[in-house]
Amino acid sequence: MKTDSRIYVAGHNGLVGSAIVRCLESLGYKNIVKRSRRELDLTRQAEAEAFFKDEKPEYVFLAAAKVGGIWANAGYPGDFIYSNLAIQTNVIHAARQNKVRRLIFLGSSCVYPRECPQPMKEEYLLTGRLEPTNEPYAVAKIAGLIQCESYNRQYGTRFLSVMPTNLYGRNDNYDLETSHVLPALLRKFHLAKLAATGGWPAIEQDEAQYGPIPADFKESMLAIAHADGDPMGSNRLIPNPIIHNPCVSLWGTGSPRRELLHVDDMANACVFLMNLPDEAYNSLVESAMRPIINIGCGEDIAIRDLAALVAEIVGYRGVVLWDKSKPDGTPRKLLDVSRIKGLGWVPRISLREGIEMTYADYKRSSAAERT
Numbered sequence: 001m002k003t004d005s006r007i008y009v010a011g012h013n014g015l016v017g018s019a020i021v022r023c024l025e026s027l028g029y030k031n032i033v034k035r036s037r038r039e040l041d042l043t044r045q046a047e048a049e050a051f052f053k054d055e056k057p058e059y060v061f062l063a064a065a066k067v068g069g070i071w072a073n074a075g076y077p078g079d080f081i082y083s084n085l086a087i088q089t090n091v092i093h094a095a096r097q098n099k100v101r102r103l104i105f106l107g108s109s110c111v112y113p114r115e116c117p118q119p120m121k122e123e124y125l126l127t128g129r130l131e132p133t134n135e136p137y138a139v140a141k142i143a144g145l146i147q148c149e150s151y152n153r154q155y156g157t158r159f160l161s162v163m164p165t166n167l168y169g170r171n172d173n174y175d176l177e178t179s180h181v182l183p184a185l186l187r188k189f190h191l192a193k194l195a196a197t198g199g200w201p202a203i204e205q206d207e208a209q210y211g212p213i214p215a216d217f218k219e220s221m222l223a224i225a226h227a228d229g230d231p232m233g234s235n236r237l238i239p240n241p242i243i244h245n246p247c248v249s250l251w252g253t254g255s256p257r258r259e260l261l262h263v264d265d266m267a268n269a270c271v272f273l274m275n276l277p278d279e280a281y282n283s284l285v286e287s288a289m290r291p292i293i294n295i296g297c298g299e300d301i302a303i304r305d306l307a308a309l310v311a312e313i314v315g316y317r318g319v320v321l322w323d324k325s326k327p328d329g330t331p332r333k334l335l336d337v338s339r340i341k342g343l344g345w346v347p348r349i350s351l352r353e354g355i356e357m358t359y360a361d362y363k364r365s366s367a368a369e370r371t
Contacts, residue, residue, distance in 0.1 A: 007031060008034075008057035008060045010064040010091055012034040012036075014063060014067075016267065019263040020270055042087045043083060045093075049094045052100075057095075058101050062091050062104065062144075065084055065088075074133055074327075077135075088140070088141075088147070092147050096151050096157050100157075101158065102158045107141045107145050109259075110130070110138045110330070111130075111138050112125060113128030114331075118332055122293065123289045133327055134329075148160070149161075149291050158281065160284055160293065161291060162293055164295045165259040166333070168263065169354065169361075175210065175212075177214060181258060182355070183358075186358065186362060187206075190362070209365075248316070248319070249320075251322075251323055254322050255303070256332065259301075259334050260301070262354035272344075272345045298341075300333070310355060314359060
């Protein structure tokens with residue numbers, strides 16, 4: 001890509017899309033095309049095709065998607081499969097129609113089988129059953145990467161699918177009903193820490209900014225005023241007299257292992273791949289192993305150990321309970337990242353450093369909302 005190339009980042013307000021925009025801008029790219037969901041509904045084919053016809057982007061990062069954790073996937077499977085199928089089908093098709101030079105489609109490590117050999121190589125795709133808790137999302141992502149592969153074969157396009165590991169960082173989703181594991185841990189420990197120190201105004205502000213606090217979690221750290229004469233009604237937060245020893249309940253056993261990558265590293269990898277010389281890029285697109293490549297750090301951590309690390313960074317010193325009645329999800333998801341490392345890319349941000357950066361962003365954003 002040249003610094004004046006026309007580059008479209010689909011989903012530029014999301015976790016990955018915003019990181020890609022930051023990366024591009026830091027490298028001097030000046031012609032970045034962005035559209036909010038209000039301006040452009042990518043689930044509508046006519047809107048997507050009109051946009052590509054008018055804007056004529058040369059390069060596309062397809063980061064727009066409906067994403068969420070176990071609870072969200074289990075609660076809204078129809079939304080997940082429809083939204084993701086519609087968005088990626090329309091964007092990939094319109095990109096082909098308008099002769100986009102290169103497109104990078106953001107997939108997910110959940111496309112690999114639930115009982116996949118570890119670490120997961122690209123060739124393990126479609127070799128076993130998927131994890132039931134996120135199957136609709138995974139099936140949609142598989143359809144997207146097969147669409148890219150099919151268009152490459154039939155139309156000669158140069159569309160590449162990347163399979164990132166679990167991502168976190170700036171602009172993450174902290175809604176406790178739809179977020180992924182790390183932002184959920186970070187927010188839960190932060191709220192419990194506030195409750196232990198009587199930070200009720202800060203808790204109210206956090207709820208207004210990042211979404212409702214589920215009733216079961218709220219009950220463990222807050223007392224709700226129910227007095228008939230209370231002018232604020234049942235929504236007023238008051239100190240809980242037994243909060244001296246706060247408690248945070250987490251899903252599952254804590255035994256599953258997860259690989260985590262800071263989103264700034266992910267964005268850097270995507271731009272790195274988009275800028276590969278023709279010979280190297282085409283070798284990926286034309287690979288007999290499908291035009292997909294894993295992006296991760298090559299190391300994982302048990303959820304229980306991750307929780308302990310996040311609690312340490314946040315400064316939470318209370319009790320942690322594990323609710324074994326809740327699902328664990330996939331036992332392990334560790335990517336084989338030898339292909340991208342063989343091309344010369346390696347991540348730069350350690351897990352501790354990344355969590356510390358993310359928590360600082362979380363607190364800074366919350367403080368900005370109060371001013």
